[in-house]
Amino acid sequence: MRRTFLAATLLALAAPLATSPAAADTAALAQVLAHDRRADDRARDEWRNPAETLAFFRVEPGMTVVDYMPADGWYSRVIIPYLGESGTYLGLNPDLHPRMTGYWDMYRNAATRIPDDARKWVGGEGARVLGANTDTVPSELEGTADRVLVFREMHNMRRSGWLHDSMLAFRKLLKADGMVGVVQHRARADAPAAETLGDKGYQREKDIIAIFDSYGFDLVEKSEINANPNDPADWEGGVWSLPPGMRGATTEAEKARRSAIGESDRMTLLFRKRA
Incomplete structure (x- = not known):
């Protein structure tokens, strides 16, 4: 049975605060997840499992963390305050072709846009916030990141032509022992290429592992x-046929059926930069 966010939070808050650094970090993360700013975000915790996911990616306060394509800040509202004042958060967006406008405009001018957005998301709380696009990564940030986190964006990297430049940016930013955490919609292992090149969102797990291997990352x-x-x-x-999008669901009965299924099946992978 899937453990609910509420149960996880109560367990974390019940843990002794001073027994060990791990316990203190768990309690700190639980407090971030319970903050009022996340009132609208919390409905998706059951499917995104932020506490367990960040723990699996070994994210700790004080780290330098790169969040690839933070968009409307769902994970930013967790990561920035959790990293604390000694941490650094870098929102990294791809370099967009000029023809990509409308929705995609939120990913332009990340150096100014993301710090401005962060003030709306978390006020002045938490980590130092920086922003960059993959073609304008400041040289002083090279080799400084402990983690790069990629939440459900591998399909966009593949279908939009961002994969190569983004993967090279990850390697450039990460420390020698830095790691990449990936959450991605998961296709069936035998899914044909027509279903896995990006336009449907799903990716085969073995393909994602192979991509990272080819760019110098070990699982x-x-x-x-x-x-x-x-x-x-x-x-x-x-x-996008599943919640919250419900694409193509035209009746209440069909919406109810898909709601009962829940959000997409997702792989969760951790890679280390290889020398």
Whole structure:
């Protein structure tokens, strides 16, 4: 049975605060997750499992963490305050082709946009906040990142032509022993290429592992934290057919059926930069 966010939070808050650094970090993360600023975000905790996911990625206060394509800041509202005043948060966006406008405009001018957005997301609380696009990464940040986190963006990297430049930026930013945490919509292992090149959101786990291997990253560990075996992963409208998008669901009965399934099945992978 999936452990609910409420249960996880209560368990964390009940842990002794001074017994060990790990216990203190767990309590600090639970407090961040319970903050009022996350009132609208919390409905998705059941499927995104932020406490378990960040723990699996070994994210700790004081680290320098790169958040790839933070968009509307769902994870930013967790990571920035959790890293604390001694940490650094870098929101990293891809370099966009000029023809990509409208929705995609939120990813431009990250150096100014992301710090401005962060003030709206968390006020002045938590880590130092920086922003960059992959073509304008400041040289002083090279080799400083402990973690790069990629939440459900590998399909966009592949279908939009951002993969190569983004992967090189990850390597440039990470320390010698730095790691990349990936959460991605998961296709069936035997899914055909037509379903896995990006336009449906789903990716085969073995393909993601192979991509990271080809760019000099070794798989450290995988987890089923964000798995959903009820997702058949074969939707005509892609992952957006499930909550919260419900693409193509035209009746209340169909919406109810898909709501019962929940959000997409997701792989959770941790990689280490290889010398």
